[in-house]
Amino acid sequence: KAGVTQTPRYLIKTRGQQVTLSCSPISGHRSVSWYQQTPGQGLQFLFEYFSETQRNKGNFPGRFSGRQFSNSRSEMNVSTLELGDSALYLCASSLLSGEETQYFGPGTRLLVL
Amino acid sequence: DAKTTQPPSMDCAEGRAANLPCNHSTISGNEYVYWYRQIHSQGPQYIIHGLKNNETNEMASLIITEDRKSSTLILPHATLRDTAVYYCIVRDKDPGGTSYGKLTFGQGTILTVHP
Numbered sequence: 586k587a588g589v590t591q592t593p594r595y596l597i598k599t600r601g602q603q604v605t606l607s608c609s610p611i612s613g614h615r616s617v618s619w620y621q622q623t624p625g626q627g628l629q630f631l632f633e634y635f636s637e638t639q640r641n642k643g644n645f646p647g648r649f650s651g652r653q654f655s656n657s658r659s660e661m662n663v664s665t666l667e668l669g670d671s672a673l674y675l676c677a678s679s680l681l682s683g684e685e686t687q688y689f690g691p692g693t694r695l696l697v698l
Numbered sequence: 699d700a701k702t703t704q705p706p707s708m709d710c711a712e713g714r715a716a717n718l719p720c721n722h723s724t725i726s727g728n729e730y731v732y733w734y735r736q737i738h739s740q741g742p743q744y745i746i747h748g749l750k751n752n753e754t755n756e757m758a759s760l761i762i763t764e765d766r767k768s769s770t771l772i773l774p775h776a777t778l779r780d781t782a783v784y785y786c787i788v789r790d791k792d793p794g795g796t797s798y799g800k801l802t803f804g805q806g807t808i809l810t811v812h813p
Contacts, residue, residue, distance in 0.1 A: 589741070618799040628742070628785075633799025641799050675741050682799060686732075689741035 587612065589678050589690035597696045603664040606693045610657050610678030616640075617659040618687060619651060622673040631674075634659050635682035663695075671697045702786045707808040710780075716773040718807050720786030723767045730789045731762060732801070733771045735782040735809075742785065742803075745771065776811045783808050 590609045598604050610617050619631040630643040634653035651661040657678075663670055673694050677687035703721040710716040722731065730749050734742040746753055746760045748769070753760045759772040773780055785806040 616799055618801075620801075620803075627805060628801075628803035630800045630802070635799070643800070673739070677741075677801075679799070686744055686747065687799075687801060688744060689734075691741050692739075694739075 589676055589688055591674075591676050591690040591693050593693060594691065595694050595696075597698065598666050599698050600666055600668060602666050603662060604666060604695060605660055605662045606674055606676075606695075608659045608661075608676030608678075608690060610659070610676075611688055614678035614680050614688075615657050616679045616682045617653055617657065618677045618679070619659070619661050620675040620677065621645070622675060622692070623669075623671070628675070631661065633682065640682050666697045668697050671695060702788055702804055704784070704786050704804065704807045706805065707810070710773075710776045710809060710811050712778060712811055712813050713775055716776040716780065716809055716811070718771040718773075718784050718786075718809060719768065720771070721768045722786070722788050725766050725788055727766075728790060731760065731766075731769045732787040732789050733758070733760065734785045734787065734801075734803075735780075736785070736806075737779075737782045745784075747789075776809075778811050778813065781809060781811045 592607045616635045618633040622628045633641045637653045648664045653659045673692045675692045677689045679687045730747050732747040733745040736742045746758050748760045762769045783806040
């Protein structure tokens with residue numbers, strides 16, 4: 586069974602731009618969670634989607650948003666990029682919302698110049 | 699979710715067992731102990747989880763003390779490829795509300811396996 590895939594793997598943007606990252610969960614998994622990882626803050630939870638609905642949201646500004654499609658694929662969007670948004674963005678999928686085991690993708694590394 | 703405490707770093711010789719401790723003294727009865735690891739710049743990899751009993755899979759063993767206030771992840775024969783950051787996470791068995799889909803990562807333990 587294929588794992589979680591994320592595209593693109595690497596991205597360079599400039600301040601003020603916006604970016605959309607994509608995540609395809611493991612086949613059959615219906616929950617997708619997003620995390621941001623930076624050297625200073627470590628791994629931090631962004632939000633979780635299940636059945637096209639946001640179930641939970643971390644402590645991030647409204648510039649960070651996401652959505653989930655009927656096939657469980659998910660996208661996250663960051664608008665008006667700031668230098669501090671440079672990070673590794675990780676997506677994790679699980680069978681159900683709140684299901685214990687989350688499986689992570691390889692991440693998208695975003696660099697904001 | 700309960701807070702966990704891990705040593706910041708540990709060393710291990712290749713071929714020897716690596717024993718990674720985790721303290722979770724405020725764990726409640728319905729919380730699982732999860733272990734993930736992250737090899738540099740890759741996504742975290744699930745290793746193992748348990749509630750009360752010791753668990754073993756093809757990657758590792760998890761030993762949970764009887765009072766559940768601490769646990770140890772054991773890699774029986776460490777290899778150079780086991781060099782990674784290891785995260786111990788306590789996770790509610792029946793999450794709801796603000797816990798849905800959320801794993802709370804601490805700083806983890808940097809395990810370095812030496813030749």
